[in-house]
Amino acid sequence: MSSLAKPTGRLRWVICGLLFTAVVLSYVDRLVVAVLKPYLAHRYGWTETGYADLAFYFQFAYGLSYVVSGRLIDKIGARLGYSLAVSLWTVGHMLHAVFTSTAGMVWARLPLAIGEAATFPAALAAAGAWFPRRERALAIGIFNAGSNVGAIVTPVVVPWIATVMGWRMAFVLTGGLSIVWLVAWLTLYREPKQHPKLTPQELAWITSEPETVRERLPFRTLLRMRQTWAYMAGRFLIDPVWWTFLFWLPDFFNRQFGVNMMNFGPPLVVVYLLADLGSISGGWLSSHLLARHWSLNRSRKTGMLIASLCAVPIAFAADAPGLWWAVGLIGLACAGHQAFSCNLYALPGDLLPRSSTGSIIGLGGLAGAAGGMLMARSAGAILQAVGSYRPIFWFAASAYLLALLVVHLILPRYQPAQGVTSI
Numbered sequence: 001m002s003s004l005a006k007p008t009g010r011l012r013w014v015i016c017g018l019l020f021t022a023v024v025l026s027y028v029d030r031l032v033v034a035v036l037k038p039y040l041a042h043r044y045g046w047t048e049t050g051y052a053d054l055a056f057y058f059q060f061a062y063g064l065s066y067v068v069s070g071r072l073i074d075k076i077g078a079r080l081g082y083s084l085a086v087s088l089w090t091v092g093h094m095l096h097a098v099f100t101s102t103a104g105m106v107w108a109r110l111p112l113a114i115g116e117a118a119t120f121p122a123a124l125a126a127a128g129a130w131f132p133r134r135e136r137a138l139a140i141g142i143f144n145a146g147s148n149v150g151a152i153v154t155p156v157v158v159p160w161i162a163t164v165m166g167w168r169m170a171f172v173l174t175g176g177l178s179i180v181w182l183v184a185w186l187t188l189y190r191e192p193k194q195h196p197k198l199t200p201q202e203l204a205w206i207t208s209e210p211e212t213v214r215e216r217l218p219f220r221t222l223l224r225m226r227q228t229w230a231y232m233a234g235r236f237l238i239d240p241v242w243w244t245f246l247f248w249l250p251d252f253f254n255r256q257f258g259v260n261m262m263n264f265g266p267p268l269v270v271v272y273l274l275a276d277l278g279s280i281s282g283g284w285l286s287s288h289l290l291a292r293h294w295s296l297n298r299s300r301k302t303g304m305l306i307a308s309l310c311a312v313p314i315a316f317a318a319d320a321p322g323l324w325w326a327v328g329l330i331g332l333a334c335a336g337h338q339a340f341s342c343n344l345y346a347l348p349g350d351l352l353p354r355s356s357t358g359s360i361i362g363l364g365g366l367a368g369a370a371g372g373m374l375m376a377r378s379a380g381a382i383l384q385a386v387g388s389y390r391p392i393f394w395f396a397a398s399a400y401l402l403a404l405l406v407v408h409l410i411l412p413r414y415q416p417a418q419g420v421t422s423i
Contacts, residue, residue, distance in 0.1 A: 011198050012130045012139075012206060018185060019123045019143040022082065025178045026119045027150025027246075028157075029093040029112065030058070032170050033105065034247050035158045038254045039167065039261050040100075050102035052380025055247045056373050058109045063369025065117035070362020073121045074355065078129065079189045082122040086182050089115025094175040097168035121361040124345060128354045129191055132208055134290060136349050137300075141283020141342040148272040148279060148338065155250065155264040163262065217356045219363075225417045227351040228360055230410040232367035234344045237403040239368030240375035241311075241396045242337050245271075248379060249330070252389050257323040267327045274331030275338045282307055282339025286346070296350060297414035301404065303343040308400035310336030315397035318390040333396060340400050344407070351416045 033040075033054065040046060073081035092111030099105045123143055131139045154174075161170045192198055192206050222228045253259040253267055282303050289299035314333035320326035348360040379392055 011195065011202060012135075012192075015126060015130050015189065016139050016142055018181075018188060019126055019139075020146040020149075021181055022086070022185070023119060023123065023143050023146030024150040024153065025086075025174075025181055026089065026116050027147045028154050028174050029089060029178065030116060031151060031154040031246060032093070032158050032174060033096060034250055035155050035261065035264060036162060036167055036170065037251060039162070044100045046102050048384040049380045051247075051251075052376050054102050054105060054109055055243065055376035055380075057106045058113045059243065059369040059372040059376060061110045061113035062117045063366045063373070065114040066121065066365025066369060067359075067362040069114075069118035070121040070357075070359045070365070073118060073125050074357070074359055077191065078122045078126040079185070079191075081118055081125075082189075083182060083186060085115045085118030085122060086178050086185070087115070089113075090175045090178040090182075091115075093178070094171055097171040117365060120345070120365065121357075124348065124361050125357050126189070128349050128357050130206060132206060133350060135287065137342060137346040138280075138283045138287045140345050141279045141281075141338075144283070144338060144342045144345065145276045145279040148275040148334070151246065151272040151275070152269045155268040159261045159264065217353060217359070219359065222352075222356060222360060222363065225352065226410050227347065227417050228363060230407045231344065231347045231360060231364045233406045233410065234347075234403045235364040235368035236371040237399050237406065238337060238340060238344070240371040241333075241399050242341070243372040244375055244379060244392060244396065245330070245334060245337075247376070248389075248392075251383075253323070253326075255387070256318070256326065256389070259323070267323060270324075270327050271331040271334055275334035278307065278310065278335025279338035279342055281335075283342040283346075285339070286343050295414075300343050300346065300350070300414060301408065304340050304400075304404045304407070307336045307339035307343070308404050310339065311400045312397050314393050317393045318388060336400060340403070344403075351411075351414070353417070 037046070037051060041051065069081070069085065089112050092108050092113070092115060095108035095111070096105055099108060124140070127136055127139050127143070158170045158174070161173055165173075190196075192203055249268065249271065250259075250261075250264050253264065259267065285306070286299045286303040289302060290296065294302075311333040313329050317326050317329040317333075320329060345361075348357050348364075352360050375392075375395075382388070382391055
């Protein structure tokens with residue numbers, strides 16, 4: 001590990017702030033329809049399976065586009081890649097205002113999904129460029145926390161907009177915020193070596209850990225690496241749980257406890273504040289353990305184990321005696337998910353060549369979306385048939401321990417792929 005002292009410059013954390021804001025906006029845009037779902041379902045006669053189709057086709061387009069966007073970002077870079085992505089998803093998001101049926105809204109979900117698929121490949125590529133490994137998990141944890149902030153902001157702001165100005169304006173006004181971010185991104189973001197405001201000391205800190213493999217690797221090469229399969233398997237198992245939280249929590253609170261659209265705010269704010277704490281704590285923990293000279297293997301897996309245990313109590317959420325008991329159990333599981341995911345998201349940067357980060361993240365996103373599609377169909381069918389979230393929460397309780405077991409079996413030593421330098 002490099003003996004360089006931490007620099008006084010903080011530009012890399014400004015970049016992290018931009019990434020955080022982009023994730024916030026991406027989650028706001030994808031969650032507007034979830035917050036409005038009870039109202040729109042009642043007004044326009046949506047069915048549970050029809051709403052499940054919105055989730056299914058979003059994840060279908062999202063997963064396929066994740067692979068393409070990851071490869072594209074490897075070629076054109078985070079600056080241009082993120083710009084194109086935000087432009088596309090903003091158009092799709094605003095198009096929701098045109099439709100009233102779930103079948104119609106699928107057409108708006110597709111460009112939203114295609115654009116948002118680049119969110120994490122671009123953010124992780126930018127984090128890989130701007131942060132050394134010793135800080136990378138913390139940076140990922142911070143911007144990954146933006147998903148929870150987006151999930152907090154949406155149920156607070158969207159019902160007010162829908163009530164005062166109509167539900168269509170909820171899509172138009174939130175989409176406008178992404179345009180503001182796009183201007184800031186194009187103004188402020190550059191690669192570290194090209195940034196005019198980056199100090200030499202901070203640049204030396206960022207580049208203090210060498211990368212020995214620089215060429216983009218073809219998919220056939222990446223798919224021969226155990227590290228790629230460990231990442232994909234982890235995403236396949238945990239992403240469906242998070243997608244369920246995003247798409248179905250307002251419906252669960254409405255169905256189970258009679259919470260209406262104007263009252264979603266407090267329970268969802270608590271749930272996603274806990275998730276925020278989990279995201280930052282999970283990234284901090286493994287970075288802290290690395291600083292105490294724990295091995296990369298032990299640090300990352302210890303973080304994942306603790307996170308997995310936080311999800312287990314959600315098995316009892318459907319039988320909670322009251323709303324706030326359920327909020328606590330679900331919030332703890334969301335915290336566990338975010339803590340687990342920020343360590344899992346660090347795997348490509350830890351063990352695989354930075355030049356192919358986008359492609360690897362894309363493959364993981366495809367695997368996660370495939371799991372999410374299966375979960376969407378299952379959730380819709382379960383709710384249509386039996387009207388209970390109990391089986392869904394049982395799966396959520398076990399998914400993270402299972403994911404950690406699978407990652408450990410594939411990568412018992414958590415070692416870099418050949419030709420990639422580790423800490």
